[in-house]
Amino acid sequence: MTYSLTTPLYYVNAKPHLGSVYTTLACDALARFQRLEGQDVVFITGVDEHGQKIQRTAETQNISPIDHCDRISALYSDLWTRWHISNDRFVRTTSPRHLPLVQAFFQRCEAAGHIRTGHQEGWYCVDCEEFKDDPADAKAPDCPIHRKPLEWRDEENLFFCLSQFQERIETLIADPQFIAPASRRREIENFVAGGLRDFSISRVNVSWGLPVPGHPGHTFYVWFDALLGYLTALLDDGGAVDLDRLADIGWPADVHVIGKDILRFHAVYWPAMLMSAGLPVPKRVFGHGFLTREGQKMGKALGNVLDPEILLERCGTDAVRWYLLRDIQFGEDGDFQQQRFMDLVNNDLANTIGNLLNRTASMSRKWFEASLPPVSPDVRSEHPLKQPTEQTIERVRQSIPALAFQDAAEAVLQLAIEANGYLNEQAPWSLMKQPGHEEKVGDDLYAVLECCRVIGLLLQPLVPGLSSRILAQLDQRPSDDGWTQALRWGQLEPGVGLPKPEPVMQRLELESPL
RNA sequence: GUCAGAGUAGCUCAGCUGGUUAGAGCACAGGAUUCAUAACCCUGAGGUCGAGAGUUCAAGUCUCUCCUCUGACACCA
Numbered sequence: 001m002t003y004s005l006t007t008p009l010y011y012v013n014a015k016p017h018l019g020s021v022y023t024t025l026a027c028d029a030l031a032r033f034q035r036l037e038g039q040d041v042v043f044i045t046g047v048d049e050h051g052q053k054i055q056r057t058a059e060t061q062n063i064s065p066i067d068h069c070d071r072i073s074a075l076y077s078d079l080w081t082r083w084h085i086s087n088d089r090f091v092r093t094t095s096p097r098h099l100p101l102v103q104a105f106f107q108r109c110e111a112a113g114h115i116r117t118g119h120q121e122g123w124y125c126v127d128c129e130e131f132k133d134d135p136a137d138a139k140a141p142d143c144p145i146h147r148k149p150l151e152w153r154d155e156e157n158l159f160f161c162l163s164q165f166q167e168r169i170e171t172l173i174a175d176p177q178f179i180a181p182a183s184r185r186r187e188i189e190n191f192v193a194g195g196l197r198d199f200s201i202s203r204v205n206v207s208w209g210l211p212v213p214g215h216p217g218h219t220f221y222v223w224f225d226a227l228l229g230y231l232t233a234l235l236d237d238g239g240a241v242d243l244d245r246l247a248d249i250g251w252p253a254d255v256h257v258i259g260k261d262i263l264r265f266h267a268v269y270w271p272a273m274l275m276s277a278g279l280p281v282p283k284r285v286f287g288h289g290f291l292t293r294e295g296q297k298m299g300k301a302l303g304n305v306l307d308p309e310i311l312l313e314r315c316g317t318d319a320v321r322w323y324l325l326r327d328i329q330f331g332e333d334g335d336f337q338q339q340r341f342m343d344l345v346n347n348d349l350a351n352t353i354g355n356l357l358n359r360t361a362s363m364s365r366k367w368f369e370a371s372l373p374p375v376s377p378d379v380r381s382e383h384p385l386k387q388p389t390e391q392t393i394e395r396v397r398q399s400i401p402a403l404a405f406q407d408a409a410e411a412v413l414q415l416a417i418e419a420n421g422y423l424n425e426q427a428p429w430s431l432m433k434q435p436g437h438e439e440k441v442g443d444d445l446y447a448v449l450e451c452c453r454v455i456g457l458l459l460q461p462l463v464p465g466l467s468s469r470i471l472a473q474l475d476q477r478p479s480d481d482g483w484t485q486a487l488r489w490g491q492l493e494p495g496v497g498l499p500k501p502e503p504v505m506q507r508l509e510l511e512s513p514l
Numbered sequence: 515g516u517c518a519g520a521g522u523a524g525c526u527c528a529g530c531u532g533g534u535u536a537g538a539g540c541a542c543a544g545g546a547u548u549c550a551u552a553a554c555c556c557u558g559a560g561g562u563c564g565a566g567a568g569u570u571c572a573a574g575u576c577u578c579u580c581c582u583c584u585g586a587c588a589c590c591a
Contacts, residue, residue, distance in 0.1 A: 007591095008591045009591065010591065011591050013591095020591095047591095048591055125590085127590080129589090129590080130589055130590065131589080162589090183518090183519070183585095184585095184586095186517095186518060186519085186586090187517095187518070187519095187585075187586050187587090188586090190517065190518075190586065190587075191586070191587070191588070194587075194588070195588085196588085197588060197589080199588085199589050200589080221589090222591085223589075223591080226591065227591090258591075259591075260585085261590070261591080262590085262591050264586095264588085264589080265589080265591075266591090269589075327526075327539095328526095329527085333584085333585095334526095335526075337525080337526085339525090339540090339541085340525075340526075340540065340541095343539095343540055343541075344539090344540075346551095347539090347540075348539095350551060350553080351551075351553055351554075352553090352554080354550095354551065354553090355550055355551055355553045355554065356550085356553095356554080357550095358549095358550055358551060358553085359549050359550030359551090359553080359554070360549080360550085361550090362549060362550060363549045363550080366549075367549095410539090413539095417554095420554055420555070421554085421555065421556095423549080423554075423555085424546095424547080424554065424555040424556085425555085427547080427548095427549090428549070429547090429548065429549045429550095430547095430548095430549095432549090445549095501550085501551095502551095503551045504551095505551085506551085507551070507553095
């Protein structure tokens with residue numbers, strides 16, 4: 001089965017920010033999970049590169065738009081490499097394959113009678129790429145968002161007849177599965193209930209865009225061409241750019257993961273476009289929340305932007321992934337707090353999980369010839385820690401497909417806490433001082449190490465680096481295709497040598513603000 | 515302005531269809547322990563559940579009013 005998922009195609013107006021990293025990390029966790037579950041995953045990310053805004057940004061730097069796009073796009077793809085993002089595709093809307101796809105798609109919409117010409121005039125903000133509601137006789141109005149002067153536009157555009165899709169879109173979004181989280185669905189419902197209006201899909205005075213076939217002088221409006229990037233990405237499998245192939249290679253997408261700000265484009269405009277072109281709509285659109293920092297909106301104005309580069313260098317991927325996925329309910333807004341970041345990484349990862357493994361492996365090596373203990377036969381099928389372990393596995397496998405990363409992370413952590421508690425109750429270090437308890441000690445250490453092994457496996461999608469370090473400590477490797485099998489209790493081989501324990505997670509010591 | 519959502523321990527939040535002394539994590543205090551990354555385990559302190567009124571035998575949980583915050587409101591990747 002193909003499982004396809006997408007991040008937004010990030011707009012290359014500026015270098016990547018933490019928000020993009022957040023979305024991409026979440027998708028990466030989901031993609032890794034689905035692969036482990038045996039799905040044939042196509043994980044798509046990429047960049048959106050057209051539009052007047054980019055044209056102007058390039059102009060101010062005295063470079064050509066494509067040079068600018070090349071530069072920023074490279075920043076994105078490099079960043080994903082360094083964060084070890086497991087994307088299968090990286091699509092650029094300036095790629096030569098994209099144009100024919102957009103044109104073919106447009107022609108389908110046009111042939112279906114959903115394209116018309118229309119006149120549009122008003123005050124326009126280039127940074128927003130949208131018309132504002134300021135009255136026509138306003139004098140030199142500014143954009144409230146960008147605080148820049150609006151420009152008067154009076155042009156002939158092509159329109160997509162969204163109004164014809166009112167009922168079909170209402171039906172679509174009425175499906176509780178389609179928009180997630182549920183809290184955002186009502187917003188879209190309200191919006192749709194207000195009546196859908198046609199929207200313009202071309203511009204006449206923007207050269208940095210894809211030409212509309214049969215309409216000289218028109219280029220596609222960025223949104224129209226950007227969304228289609230998902231299809232281009234999917235078709236970029238070595239085969240032809242042919243809309244008819246989509247059904248065979250993973251369309252419709254299982255989920256589009258996006259920020260809440262662009263939910264409407266994905267939940268309303270995009271499905272309508274697809275319907276017009278006779279293609280199926282995505283199965284689900286998930287709009288996650290935004291990140292603030294120490295309670296404040298991140299922004300250039302405040303100078304409090306968290307740079308992903310710095311985060312990566314100073315903290316590493318595992319720490320950041322864990323913090324973002326574990327502490328923020330995916331879907332809700334979240335606040336990045338440096339102290340809490342350190343507290344959670346150190347407590348959860350270094351102390352609770354890392355130290356559990358470290359102390360247990362040390363004991364095992366110390367008392368059982370640098371190896372896993374020999375065990376009584378029934379431990380591999382029955383032990384007090386077996387059931388909690390199986391419940392944890394179940395919870396993780398339920399949570400991640402629902403993008404409830406926080407629940408998954410907490411479940412794993414809970415297992416480590418239970419195992420730590422169990423060790424303290426049994427106190428093998430005391431038992432070892434009395435003769436005749438070696439077997440009991442061996443059994444318990446084995447069981448706790450089994451918990452560690454499962455923890456390592458379950459952590460694979462969330463924090464892959466840490467996961468492989470945990471598994472290596474147990475002389476195991478990350479799972480490729482045998483995950484379900486590996487998740488069964490009792491897979492560690494008694495008596496096998498254990499490597500010398502090394503801390504699997506360094507504590508985070510951040511002296512200065514990030 | 516209209517609509518939606520939220521206001522619960524210092525912080526971040528959980529509390530389903532109303533029902534014993536309001537929960538968790540972090541932070542804080544004390545204890546226990548020594549296998550371990552000054553880690554682990556246990557205990558404790560800490561809340562008039564935004565304000566006011568009402569319904570009810572009983573309200574954080576329902577109704578109304580008010581205050582505060584957030585989001586959406588037609589094309590802000």
